Amino acid sequence: MRYSKLFGKTIRGVSSDEPSKNAKLLTRGGFVRREVAGVYNYLPLGLRVLNKISNIVREEMDKTGAQEVLLSALQNKANWEKTGRWDSFDALYKVKSRQATEYALGPTHEEVLVPLVRQFVSSYRDLPLYLYQIQVKFRDEARAKSGVLRSREFLMKDLYSFNRDEQDFDKYYDRVINAYKNIFKKSGVEAVLTEASGGEFSKFSHEFQVLTENGEDEIIYCPGGDFSQNVEIARVKEGKQCDLGHGPLKKSKSIEVGNIFPLKTRFSDAFGLTYKGQDGKQKPVIMGCYGLGISRLMGAIVEVHNDEKGIIWPKEVAPFDVHLVHIEDPGTESWAKGAYEKLTYAGIDALWDDRENVSAGEKFADADLIGIPVRLVISKKVGEGEVEWKNRDSKETKMMSIDETAKKLTS
């Protein structure tokens, strides 16, 4: 992609209206632009990151045996009344058609999926069933804040499990925990598996919490990794010695990037989702719910991976593999194009800063702000057929041939 053609530009300053680090950097870098409070537009760079994260999530979800669907955002009011949530779900957006029919604007999808699954599940042979989607969710937050971390419209992966019994459910629950661990690891963040309140549905839930100053949640955890609780339920205090000898428990602000919990038969009962067991008896389906905020994770990654110059994307979620910077010198006009074509041919996704009459300093500053993990410079100083390789998170540079570069990037 030629940077000169890319929709969305970097900007130097950003309104003091946008005080959160993630929104500031994402806005300055040309990834997002705010539409209204708590709602963001994702520009090409931002969408690329969302898609990278989504694909990591898809891969791991598919590995657990789940299938992807896409459910409706406009939802049937009657089903929300059936579960009692039409009135009790505070953050529910309600919209009205011209015929005065009311709809829920989906904040979550039990009310859609359970009746749908009911049409297909009747026997123990139809279970287990695992369905997920990646979709825009709407929640009427009393107060949107922290940039893309708490927004009213956001991209979320939600998975719902349907099992014959608790034992099967427990096994799958653990499998999803593992999948989540893989997702966060690949996305470049450390997410601490944390016990939290179960709210309406069960005694407990599990949250995946990314430690950062700017988080809204707070957890008490063992530095050894064997214990973590959200302060909302924590009975122990910071500083208490870990039972397994890992030293004093720590307290930290954090961002909840995933939340999983048992639904038991809460929705199966509401919609009469049952199956006939091998023994001929009609039984309720045991459900679980597994959320993961894609856009929120993007924000969390930015909160964690940045420096005074801008974002530092982990490789797997970066909008491009490399940032090709051409410093104009007479006689080098064709060099960058040649390099770009070679890299593209090798399957490397390059953002090529081909702007004319833009100083080297400005191109470097933009590259740092955008935060693609590898920067390749082409200039007279570097020489034809060569590039200067620099990682975003390092000061060191290295000269190498374009062929070598392509090989290193694809290995």
Place this chain on the structure above:
RNA sequence: CGGGGUGUAGUUCAUCGGUAGAACGCUCGGUUUGGGACCGAGAAGUAGGAGGUCCAAUUCCUCUCACCCCGACCA
């Protein structure tokens, strides 16, 4: 939803009763080219909206809308 604050050029902000200004960005010309270069010329605004006070309102008052912050809320 309570408390506080802010709406002026594409963006960030000044002006604070006498009808609008800078920087960045943008356009044109030229000089530059390894860390956000420079010179010159130029385009760009119903001052969020409505009402009121006043000879005169971006400025003061009222209402309204939007946005931000703190809190409450956050399956």
